[in-house]
Amino acid sequence: MQKIIFIGAGSMAEALIHGWIKKNVINPHALFISNRSNKERLNELVESYDVNLLEDHTHLRDADLVILAMKPKDARAAMEVIAPHLSADTAILSVLAGVSIDTIEQHLGSRPIARVMPNTSATIGMSASGIAFNNHVTDVKRALYIQMLEAIGIVIEVEEEKLHAVTALSGSGPAYLYYLVEAFEQAGAEFGLSKEIVRELMVQTIAGSAEMLKSGNLEPSLLRKKVTSPGGTTEAGIKALESMSFNEAIVNCVRSAENRSRELAREE
The missing domain is CATH 3.40.50.720 (NAD(P)-binding Rossmann-like Domain)
Structure with a gap:
């Protein structure tokens, strides 16, 4: 052009x-x-x-x-x-x-x-x-x-x-992931890890997990189970997320963004 x-x-x-x-x-x-x-x-x-x-x-x-x-x-x-x-x-x-x-x-x-x-x-x-x-x-x-x-x-x-759904998922998605990293940085600080160390660890963890999703044919649930040993540390963390209604929070997050996209359309 x-x-x-x-x-x-x-x-x-x-x-x-x-x-x-x-x-x-x-x-x-x-x-x-x-x-x-x-x-x-x-x-x-x-x-x-x-x-x-x-x-x-x-x-x-x-x-x-x-x-x-x-x-x-x-x-x-x-x-x-x-x-x-x-x-x-x-x-x-x-x-x-x-x-x-x-x-x-x-x-x-x-x-x-x-x-x-x-x-x-x-x-x-x-x-x-x-x-x-x-x-x-x-x-x-x-x-x-x-x-x-x-x-x-x-x-x-x-x-x-x-x-509307695309806006809520991938359009706004980077902000959700950045927010997640902020939370990990806060968690790491409680155990004496610097923000720089936590960020380096989590950025690589997110990048590696994304590549695993892209390169294989396994569902996210199966990949999660491969990391989650019965009675292990990951299972303890997952249970904590479940107790805080993690899935529901994510669904509500996306639903709220999708609703706001529709509101913007009505405000035209």
């Missing part, structure tokens, strides 16, 4: 920019960024990635792809601003939680629109993304979008309705 414009310059926009440039998928000179008011943030991204500032909305007319990456609460106002400047050929890729394709079409017209929910691990090429398309996306464009996203991780096509 010759010209890709980001409307919004938050953490997800930066993760995509960083991932695409690092993987040599897109030339930074083809990327333009804009946001509502934070000039300092824009200048920071320009200096870090050698991308371009979108200084005039009239430059939207020759954009191949516009990426909606503002806060969901700002989406309606932002789309009203950019709508008059888009050409009929410009496609839209939205990373906004809860903002439906129908809503985007209402504001930006009938055109190729895709909604994707990546996560911030796109920065290192390890995103897990879900994507949905409207009927105007051709097979060629569909393949192009998927290729762009596969360069920064995995991408799975789902029905748009399922993006």
